[in-house]
Amino acid sequence: MSQPSLLNHTHLGEEFKIIEHTCPNCGHHELSIFYEVRNVPVHSCLMMPTQQEAIDFPCGDVVLGFCGNCGFITNVEFDSKWSAYAPNYEDQQSFSPTFNKFALDLANRLVEKYNLHDKDIVEIGCSKGDFLVLMCELGDNRGVGIDPSAVVGRVQSPVVDRIEFIQDYYSEKYADRVGDLICCRHTLEHIYPTAEFVGTVRSSIGERLDTSVFFEIPDMGRVLRDLAFEDIYYEHCSYFTPGSLGRLFRVSGFEVTEIYLAYGEQYLLIEAQPVSTLSQVIHHTEDSVEEIARDVRHFAANINAKLEKWKRDLLQWQAQGKRVVVWGSGSKCVAFLTTLDTKEQVQYIVDINPHRHGKFIPGVGQEIMSPEFLKEYQPDIVIVMNGIYCPEIQKMLDDMGVQTELKAI
Template sequence: MKCPVCNSGNLLSAVLIDRLPVLCNELHADAASARRSETGRFDGCLCRDCGHFFNSAFDERKVRYTQSYDSSLDFSPRFVSFEDELARRLNASYDLAGKLIIDVGCGKGGFLRCVCSLSGARGVGFDKSFEQRSQDITGVSFVKNWFDETYTGEAPDLVACRHVLEHMAEPISFLRALNTHHSICPDTVFYFEVPNALYTLRELGIWDLIYEHVSYFTPPSFRTALNIAGFEVVNAGATFGEQFLYVEARTGKPQTRAFSSDVLPLEKLAGDFDKIYRSKISYWRDYIADRGPLSTAVWGAGAKGVNFLNVVPGASAMNAVIDLNPHKQGRYASGTGTPIVPPAELVGRRISSVIVMNPVYYQEIVEMASALDRNLEISQA
């Protein structure tokens, strides 16, 4: 096995998870089909040369994206505010009015609609899981397919590619294809965004480890990947409570591998990760047993919440998983068949303990629970 970013074989095994749903974010019409979800093995490795973290057991043949796949967070006020701020920042930096934005892997199209509405830009979004959920916006269209050589439209001024790279078994090939696409011109700006593996390792965000994410980019591995693929990084940083990494880039010349001393602290974090992972799993197993699974619910039917339900012993018997997304409500979580319900059902289900899966949303959830006049125990996973 070689690192998918720098092709090094100098790897450190960090954590092993025997069974995870192949698609945590796939929604199911009934509990039985959810429990039949295909599973896969997660063997988390750190590349000692470029700092990339990845699942060495990933099999891309297992992963098939359809309209039932939904990773959108557009119903959280906190996340909507984040995307609005990002759209405003990109518009301030690149004066997008009247320009063309291509969104590669646009999901259900929420961000593309946001940035085009705010800036007056035109947009084309590409995603196999796209489905029409809101009214059309003038100048914005969607293609229910991947962005590839069949696109023959005008050159984009901005290419957005958010939360796509982590799904790619061959991220360098994907990046090179974007960089050399016939529609790209020297003035095209690229905006890339991925989950931050440094946050996962440092803050012990063990619930971030899901099968459909083969890659977990750290700051050095993200920059290395873009350099190898021929991008010139013009701006980079962390955002959304440091849970995401972003890079703004232009086309450039491929560079040789540039390894960094930034990798050394990652080795220590990765070396301790499996022990801490097992400890956290045991803690939450006991937490659920003490309170009773039928009195306990997870808040967040995204990747973190579904992961929690599948890896913590006893969690599969929990009463429900709460989510604000109306398109998820009434559906069932992959692997466990746990029902996904709106916050209003906290009362009828007699839930007394709620586990918040993402600390970024903690205050938002506390306020919603208070508005329901519920005296809940709210804990942060």
């Protein structure tokens, strides 16, 4: 991508430190630093077998830089040597009825929109394979799933014999795996060289312009506006809004056909088609660099007040002798506890994923308990890491006879 004049560069303001750092999204050489969290676990979903291993887990720094050229946000301190995704990376969400409904609705929409019947689907970053299996079931399709954390046989289905799981990182060596749809969900935010990655996807497609592409990632616009610090952690080195995502796909050789938000407006989804000449079509939902800069300023100006309020609340509950539990042991939980540095104020963590039970949270050390544990413990406050799950959590608590106060972060 050719660089426009610096006259078009959007500066955040004199109070922000500008560093020389190449934007991995557009190649611009200046980023403005606006948020820092030091000494956080380099992985949030690698489950540790012992408490000591969890406490001793390697840590790194999150220092977010904003590119005034394309609006992209990245962790300038990210080190790819920590990208050690493996089968014990436990990010499976399909134990939640709320999430399963979303995944089913999404899969049905994609199958029907792109006529994915008896077709070939490639999923980059397929995790344990839930979504790929679903797409193959709904459309009688064939699948290839590429992910170093894949566990063959974790998801049981009659269609698994039509799916090839490759326990590896996606790269140009898998360029022959193209298919009729390339799907990539919650993976791009873990990739530091974003332009290189999306460029590899485009080059693998080549002249097969009928191949459709679908990506899903967290929406950074919501994080900035809602001060959602729990959604900022080390593995997520790349942060997009509709505008920065659309600009990346266009310069990589795609025409953006849809950009939209879903799942309580937490997720950012893009659909695109490969083109032979660079598209100039800008989707109406894309935000400008100036609009992203405004949200960055809002975040920087208000985040400390939110962090301080949570610290005060946790200390107050501790002083009152209240039993406080966090529901959800994934990345949001790790970011919540380590950013606030108040691990001592939360006694227990619970999670519905049985593959997490009895494991320990990296950098924190608390053991992950089953929700059944709460029947005996009877907490005073349950902090829910994602408010979209409150209805299903409340039902589980009611069914177990647990009377407590739910607080969604």
